[in-house]
Amino acid sequence: MKKVYIVLFIFMFLIPIFLTGCDGFSPLMPEEIYDEENPVLEYLKVLPSSVEMTVNQSKKFEVKAYNSEDKLIKINISQLKWFAKKKECLVCVSWKLSTTQNSFQTTFTPLDTGSYEVWAKYEGTENKWSKADVEVN
Secondary structure (H helix, E strand, O other): OHHHHHHHHHHHHHHHHHHOOOOOOOOOOOOOOOOOOOOOOOEEEEEOOEEEEOOOOOEEEEEEEEOOOOOEEOOOHHHEEEEEEEOOEOOOOOEEEEEOOOOOEEEEEEOOOEEEEEEEEEEOOOEEEEEEEEEEO
């Protein structure tokens, strides 16, 4: 009788894991709340704003738009452009920047050591810029 309880306990534990795809229980991510009352873009933020990486390591960067009250707002994704540059050499292209069209995210992969900047530019009524600093060892 004791073995039956142990087997039932194991099944009760394993069934939820199998139903969730063996990744365990993942909490629902809260939806971001956008300010609809004041949708005027004041500034952008590229997140993370500063990061240390190694050569050939990839990292995702995301841009968020804020109004004058520091509240998150929606922007027209088609007017967002991503750029990258190496601080020591403006004409060197020693990185990969993989941006999906119409995406608030990009993936940056440095191919050499040094200091880099990953830039997001919003080409709306006023051009707004934001950057992330990347140190590659």
